[in-house]
Amino acid sequence: xxxxxxxxxxxxxxxxxxxxxxxxxxxxxxxxxxxxxxxxxxxxxxxxxxxxxxxxxxxxxxxxxxxxxxxxxxxxxxxxxxxxxxxxxxxxxxxxxxxxxxxxxxxxxxxxxxxxxxxxxxxxxxxxxxxxxxxxxxxxxxxxxxxxxxxxxxxxxxxxxxxxxxxxxxxxxxxxxxxxxxxxxxxxxxxxxxxxxxxxxxxxxxxxxxxxxxxxxxxxxxxxxxxxxxxxxxxxxxxxxxxxxxxxxxxxxxxxxxxxxxxxxxxx
Amino acid sequence: xxxxxxxxxxxxxxxxxxxxxxxxxxxxxxxxxxxxxxxxxxxxxxxxxxxxxxxxxxxxxxxxxxxxxxxxxxxxxxxxxxxxxxxxxxxxxxxxxxxxxxxxxxxxxxxxxxxxxxxxxxxxxxx
Numbered sequence: 177x178x179x180x181x182x183x184x185x186x187x188x189x190x191x192x193x194x195x196x197x198x199x200x201x202x203x204x205x206x207x208x209x210x211x212x213x214x215x216x217x218x219x220x221x222x223x224x225x226x227x228x229x230x231x232x233x234x235x236x237x238x239x240x241x242x243x244x245x246x247x248x249x250x251x252x253x254x255x256x257x258x259x260x261x262x263x264x265x266x267x268x269x270x271x272x273x274x275x276x277x278x279x280x281x282x283x284x285x286x287x288x289x290x291x292x293x294x295x296x297x298x299x300x301x302x303x304x305x306x307x308x309x310x311x312x313x314x315x316x317x318x319x320x321x322x323x324x325x326x327x328x329x330x331x332x333x334x335x336x337x338x339x340x341x342x343x344x345x346x347x348x349x350x351x352x353x354x355x356x357x358x359x360x361x362x363x364x365x366x367x368x369x370x371x372x373x374x375x376x377x378x379x380x381x382x383x384x385x386x387x388x389x390x391x392x393x394x395x396x397x398x399x400x401x402x403x404x405x406x407x408x409x410x411x412x413x414x415x416x417x418x419x420x421x422x423x424x425x426x427x428x429x430x431x432x433x434x435x436x437x438x439x440x441x442x443x444x
Numbered sequence: 445x446x447x448x449x450x451x452x453x454x455x456x457x458x459x460x461x462x463x464x465x466x467x468x469x470x471x472x473x474x475x476x477x478x479x480x481x482x483x484x485x486x487x488x489x490x491x492x493x494x495x496x497x498x499x500x501x502x503x504x505x506x507x508x509x510x511x512x513x514x515x516x517x518x519x520x521x522x523x524x525x526x527x528x529x530x531x532x533x534x535x536x537x538x539x540x541x542x543x544x545x546x547x548x549x550x551x552x553x554x555x556x557x558x559x560x561x562x563x564x565x566x567x568x569x570x571x
Contacts, residue, residue, distance in 0.1 A: 377472070433495050
């Protein structure tokens with residue numbers, strides 16, 4: 177079979193990600209043990225108490241902002257309205273207050289830099305990627321939750337076992353994420369992010385940016401609702417938050433992104 | 445400020461309505477959503493169907509010569525869910541493309557819709 181067939185691409189790109197998720201969940205989740213053992217496990221009782229976010233979720237712009245999630249956002253945080261396909265024009269940052277140096281850098285931003293062969297397949301960080309109009313797929317275990325983003329084939333691992341990043345943990349576009357449950361809401365804290373765009377128009381966060389996300393199901397269980405707060409005192413005088421919602425679509429899976437850098441040739 | 449907000453809303457509305465999605469480069473910076481849509485009929489010379497965006501190259505008759513137009517598609521991984529495949533276009537096919545013109549005035553557009561020689565839409569609109 178040709179390496180260029182869709183089946184081959186799926187085999188080489190998607191299956192390793194799914195295998196990773198499966199291995200992590202199988203090896204580490206009490207849910208994977210026998211039903212009898214699970215029934216007697218305190219962890220199983222905890223798992224049963226948590227909502228199940230597993231599945232394929234497609235961005236849904238029709239879901240209204242959730243007041244309960246927004247009530248948890250820190251005071252003074254500005255709600256950005258660019259979730260999904262919308263983008264702020266050059267020079268507009270949705271209410272974020274930029275430090276003078278960040279503003280000057282944004283003014284000098286050359287958008288064609290994004291389209292060099294070096295950068296065109298470079299993923300943004302989760303601060304920009306999570307709100308994009310691409311689906312996500314969640315594999316939920318007790319000690320790990322895996323989020324596979326279709327956008328740039330990004331894979332997030334959310335550690336639910338209380339671990340800390342070791343001293344040499346590298347910065348990346350996914351960062352280092354830890355999660356815990358507050359009732360039926362999953363709270364995820366992320367740091368160790370690589371510097372990357374916030375609004376795709378010249379405003380970048382530094383590697384010291386921190387993110388807090390809260391995920392919960394809608395009352396009917398069909399939608400996954402989230403807020404994503406971020407702060408980066410090196411570039412911002414205030415904090416930003418995006419509200420993001422996805423609708424579950426059973427039976428579907430994220431596709432490989434498999435970015436082709438030759439696209440940069442269109443912008444020489 | 446109001447004007448900027450309105451611009452933002454318009455960009456969002458236009459993109460949402462067309463089912464367009466950005467990849468990493470800024471749609472608003474490179475394409476003029478306030479301008480009249482460009483509609484071009486020509487013959488497919490090349491078709492790439494890979495992320496972050498597909499590209500279609502068209503040969504378009506103009507008087508006694510031909511000019512070249514190129515169109516950038518939405519992300520192919522999203523288009524697959526709307527009926528597009530790498531085989532949906534072939535070299536030599538006559539197609540009509542409609543989209544937002546590039547801000548730099550080049551013969552380059554961001555594809556909004558495509559139809560074949562019989563006027564049949566290529567792919568499905570967003571649900």
